[in-house]
Amino acid sequence: MTFVTTFGPQVIYHLRHPTRRGVLLGLAALPGLVLLYFLLLIPFTPSIRDIQKSRTQQPTIVMSADGKELAAFKGANRDRIKLADISPNVVAALIATEDHRFYDHHGLDFRRIVGATFRTFGGDLQGGSTLTQQLARNLYPEEVGRSRSLTRKFKEIITALKIEAIYSKDEILETYLNTVPFLYNAFGIEMAARTYFDKSADKLDVLESATLVGMLKGTSYYNPVMNPQRAKERRNIVLGQMVKHNKLDAKRLEALKKRPLKVDFERQTEPLGAAPHLTQFLRRWLIDWADRNDYNIYADGLVVRTTIDARLQKLANEAVKRQADRLQGVANNEWGPRAWAGKKDLVRALVRETPEYKAAKESGETDEALFKRLLADSTFMQALRQDKTRLQAGFLALDPSNGHVKAWVGSRDFAKDPFDHVQQARRQAGSTFKPFVYGAAFENGARPTDTYMDDAVEISLGGNQVWRPTDSGGPSYAPMTLRQGLMYSKNTITAQVMQSVGPARVAALAQAAGVRQSKLEQVLSLALGTSPVTLKEMVAGYATIANKGSYIEPFMVTSVEDRNGKVLEAWQAKAPEQAMQVATAQTLVDVMRGVVDQGTGAGIRGRHGIQADVAGKTGTTQDNTDGWFILMHPQLVAGAWVGFNDNRITLSDYWGQGAHSALPIVGDFFAASLRSKVVDAEARFDVLKNSSAPAAGPSSPVSDWFNSLFPPGGQVTPPSQPTTTPDGGVIPGYQPPPPPVPSQQQPGVGMVISPGSGAAQPGFVVVPGRPVVPQDRGSGGGGSGGIPILREYGVPDSGNR
Numbered sequence: 001m002t003f004v005t006t007f008g009p010q011v012i013y014h015l016r017h018p019t020r021r022g023v024l025l026g027l028a029a030l031p032g033l034v035l036l037y038f039l040l041l042i043p044f045t046p047s048i049r050d051i052q053k054s055r056t057q058q059p060t061i062v063m064s065a066d067g068k069e070l071a072a073f074k075g076a077n078r079d080r081i082k083l084a085d086i087s088p089n090v091v092a093a094l095i096a097t098e099d100h101r102f103y104d105h106h107g108l109d110f111r112r113i114v115g116a117t118f119r120t121f122g123g124d125l126q127g128g129s130t131l132t133q134q135l136a137r138n139l140y141p142e143e144v145g146r147s148r149s150l151t152r153k154f155k156e157i158i159t160a161l162k163i164e165a166i167y168s169k170d171e172i173l174e175t176y177l178n179t180v181p182f183l184y185n186a187f188g189i190e191m192a193a194r195t196y197f198d199k200s201a202d203k204l205d206v207l208e209s210a211t212l213v214g215m216l217k218g219t220s221y222y223n224p225v226m227n228p229q230r231a232k233e234r235r236n237i238v239l240g241q242m243v244k245h246n247k248l249d250a251k252r253l254e255a256l257k258k259r260p261l262k263v264d265f266e267r268q269t270e271p272l273g274a275a276p277h278l279t280q281f282l283r284r285w286l287i288d289w290a291d292r293n294d295y296n297i298y299a300d301g302l303v304v305r306t307t308i309d310a311r312l313q314k315l316a317n318e319a320v321k322r323q324a325d326r327l328q329g330v331a332n333n334e335w336g337p338r339a340w341a342g343k344k345d346l347v348r349a350l351v352r353e354t355p356e357y358k359a360a361k362e363s364g365e366t367d368e369a370l371f372k373r374l375l376a377d378s379t380f381m382q383a384l385r386q387d388k389t390r391l392q393a394g395f396l397a398l399d400p401s402n403g404h405v406k407a408w409v410g411s412r413d414f415a416k417d418p419f420d421h422v423q424q425a426r427r428q429a430g431s432t433f434k435p436f437v438y439g440a441a442f443e444n445g446a447r448p449t450d451t452y453m454d455d456a457v458e459i460s461l462g463g464n465q466v467w468r469p470t471d472s473g474g475p476s477y478a479p480m481t482l483r484q485g486l487m488y489s490k491n492t493i494t495a496q497v498m499q500s501v502g503p504a505r506v507a508a509l510a511q512a513a514g515v516r517q518s519k520l521e522q523v524l525s526l527a528l529g530t531s532p533v534t535l536k537e538m539v540a541g542y543a544t545i546a547n548k549g550s551y552i553e554p555f556m557v558t559s560v561e562d563r564n565g566k567v568l569e570a571w572q573a574k575a576p577e578q579a580m581q582v583a584t585a586q587t588l589v590d591v592m593r594g595v596v597d598q599g600t601g602a603g604i605r606g607r608h609g610i611q612a613d614v615a616g617k618t619g620t621t622q623d624n625t626d627g628w629f630i631l632m633h634p635q636l637v638a639g640a641w642v643g644f645n646d647n648r649i650t651l652s653d654y655w656g657q658g659a660h661s662a663l664p665i666v667g668d669f670f671a672a673s674l675r676s677k678v679v680d681a682e683a684r685f686d687v688l689k690n691s692s693a694p695a696a697g698p699s700s701p702v703s704d705w706f707n708s709l710f711p712p713g714g715q716v717t718p719p720s721q722p723t724t725t726p727d728g729g730v731i732p733g734y735q736p737p738p739p740p741v742p743s744q745q746q747p748g749v750g751m752v753i754s755p756g757s758g759a760a761q762p763g764f765v766v767v768p769g770r771p772v773v774p775q776d777r778g779s780g781g782g783g784s785g786g787i788p789i790l791r792e793y794g795v796p797d798s799g800n801r
Contacts, residue, residue: 045158046140051166058301058563060286062279065404065558068310071273073283075298078187083174086189086201089209091173092247097213097238099131100245102173107132107164108157132160135176177201182212183219184267191268196224198264206248207259210238224263232261269415274313277410277420282306282557289560293568301563306556307404311678312636312669316395316407319668320640323661324393324412327642330655335389346648347375350388356380388646394421394535395665397638400543403552403573406636407669421641426518426532430658431489431600432619432628432639433529433538435545435588436510438486438494440501442584443509448483448591457492459499459524467524469495483591487599489618491528498527512579514540514551529619539630539639542617545592546632548686549585550576586687589615589632593689596631600659604631608667612674613684618663624656629663631670634683640665 057080060073083091095102101109109130129137136159163172182192189212193201197208204212214234215222224231236257242248273279283297286304290297340347351357351374360370374380395409410420419425442448454476459467469491485493498506503522510520518533520526536554544551552573559570592615596604600618604610612633619628625647630639642661643650650656673679 045155046162048162048166051139051159051162057299060297060300060302060304062273062282062304062306064274064306064308064310064313066310068274070275070306070308070310070313071279072271073286073297074270076181076187077185077191077268077270078178079190080178080188081190081201083170083177086174086177087204087209089206090177090189090201090204090213093206093209093213093238093242094131094173094177094216096241096245096247098134098216100241102131103169105130107160129156130160131176132163132172133157135172135179136160136163138176138179138181180216181219182215183223185270186268194266195268196263196265198266206239206242207235207256207262210242211235211261211263214238224261225265228261228263235261272414274310274317275308275408276414277418277422278306278308278405278408278556280414280418281420281423285557286560289569295568302568303561303563303565304557305559305561307399307406307558308408308556309406309678311676312397312407312673313409315669315672315676315678316397316409316638319665319672320393320395320409320412322668323665324391324642326664327651327655327661328391331389331391331644331649331651334652334655335385335649337385340385340389349648350384350646351375354384388649389644390417392417392421392643392645393662393665394425394641395638395669396422396535396539397636397669398539398543398554399635400546400552400632400637401635403540403543403555405554405556407638417645419645421535423534423536425641426534427626427641427643427647428531428621429529429533429538430619430621430626430628431494431529432617432630432658433510433531433533434486434489434494434527435592435617436513436515436541437498437501437506437527438482438591439513439545439580439584439588440505440509441482441497442587443580444501444505446482446497446500448481448587450482451479452482452485452493452496454478454480454485454490454492457495459495461524467495469525469528483594486591486617487594489595489600494527495524498524503527509580510541512551512577513544514538514542514579529621535639535641538628539637542630542632542639543637544579545585545588546615546634546637546685547576547585548582549578549580551579552576586685589685590687590689591615592617592632601629601631601663603659603663604667604670607664608671610667610671610674612670612679612681614670615685616666618658620656620658624650624653627651627656627658627661629658629666631666633670633679634685636670636673636679638666638669 059075061069062071062073064070099109101112107130112130133156136156140159167175178188178190180189181187182189182195184195186192186195190201192212192215193199193204193208196212197204199208211224211231214231214237215224217234221227222231222234239248239253239256243250243253282304286297286302289295290300290302295302348371351371354374357370357374360374361367365373390412392411393409394411395407396405397407398404399406408422410422410424411417438446441450456475457469459469461467471491475492480490480493482493482497484490485497503524503526506526507520507522515533515537518531518537520531520533523530540551540554543554555571555573557571560568562568593613595601595618596610596614596616601616604614604616614631614633616629616631619630620626625643627642628639630637640662642658642665651661654660670679674681
């Protein structure tokens, strides 16, 4: 305190009344202080090691199991090329315009700095940065900064001196031309040449080179697409600089100045690769791995080796595109302008969900005026209709023996719909869930030859509630084996099996087999696949069945290597977990062979001509909201889902069925895989066909009659009147006996309870006041509560009870 009191006034006095000696001492100390500040900034600039690494920056490459590149993870949309692959016109224009003493200095051009300083003080703002200083800003924008300050300039100088100490002049030029930005997400001269002139950098002529170099003064201001006149004027200045510094013959200048720009603009997009949904998932995973292991995925040249088979991935992409395009034509017809206009309530609900509606609503516009304006806007309504009625699909293929993912298609087009319908979308599985119901029954001692009556089913839920699952073709009123129940996807049989084994056992088996992330509601309707699940979970579950009941978690990455091929980390599939008995899995495979031999998946044999040993299952959910099909082969399990992102949009009864929407994708894929011999057509499951059929017993009139209807192996006599299944197949049947006379109903009006706007839920018809009496089917219950009636698809009317 005494020091401040004593010397403070003296310091203030000397500052206010400087002496000549004090001024000289202050001026002498100023360079020292500047030098000290300069030295203090050195630790806050990029290190020599960082600068050395930047010269050899390489993106991460994702490789398939068969050695094909699937994707490259780049920090920016650039293609790095050698200086020798860049047109000499570009180099000449760059040096003449930006740094004509480039080869004479060591990072700083003092003559240019002094000249720029005087011009700036004279009112003409000039930059004194060399190409090396500009490169320092381009390479390290965060460390160096962009602000106009002494600190930024000092950092830029320090970094430039480091670059000059490490790089040769040609390496500096090459790095500069590969990193400089040119708008439209184009980084580097190669991308700029493709973007503005649709050619590679080595083909650029003197005018094109001058145009691109001219943009460096201000890419937006001299943008040749948006500001062609300015760009041309700037181009001509560059040509003049080239003449001034002997980079261009002066005799050519006037003629060149008169030439037009001739821009051939095409925005360059980063290649998505063959499996974009998978690689985007891997990018997020790899960033986390790299952070933990001190690597940069955009610069360190890592190589990620995956389980994907590039041949199968290509076939999967083609199969999805072919079928989805075909179904889109159906959707365009079914949801054309006239049909769209007829769905007034739905359209108004969709309009309410748009950003345009919400923004206008927040601004105070009334509902009446808002709807009047938006519904009359043909451009807005057409865009809404096209967006909502754009069909989507997902596809996944696994090797059941080791869990290796072989093909992954998350949507029709990643650029238009990056949402992944393999791993992110949860949809009701419909009848593709039924194998878990029958599997639980087989685990519990049931046999494929066990018989249930295919009759109207009523299952008491308690509280005066009765579940009545139905099939689109109605019951046959005759006995049907478990084998046939699954083959023909009979809801009535499946519901009885579910009642027998209980939802808890079915849910437990499904979870053990692979449905492990989605929550399964332990209710009877789970038998018909009412709990939303992912395609990945379902294909994994079927892979467990194909792998003798042994679950292996789906597996995608085998190793990460450095740029020199050294393995940094390697992975193997997790140890198998026995989810069900081997005998149960083999029985399911054998029964599900029948699905493709003569059941709902018969199109695999007929339409696609696949004769290999395969088994599978179709699936269709409420109102044809979701179509599914999963096919098992000893070497490969593949599944597809088809639907719309908004489950209020559906296809018609025929095209919306899994047998007609999803099955063709899997069928095309498998047929092509077998033809190309990527999958062995001779491979066989380790179970004989119909191996679980009972041995022949003693003959009796009843058994003779039953066997005439249902011969061993679950086949039935040719139908006189075919009965359709919920999934669009035809059951080879027989002449059904007349149905029993139903009991007289008490008066009541059917009321439809529609599903919500979230995941599709089963529709119900509640019939108030109808009692359940023994004559109906002998079910317990009674009372006058509402009776929910669940169907696999289609909300039943009062005539289909």
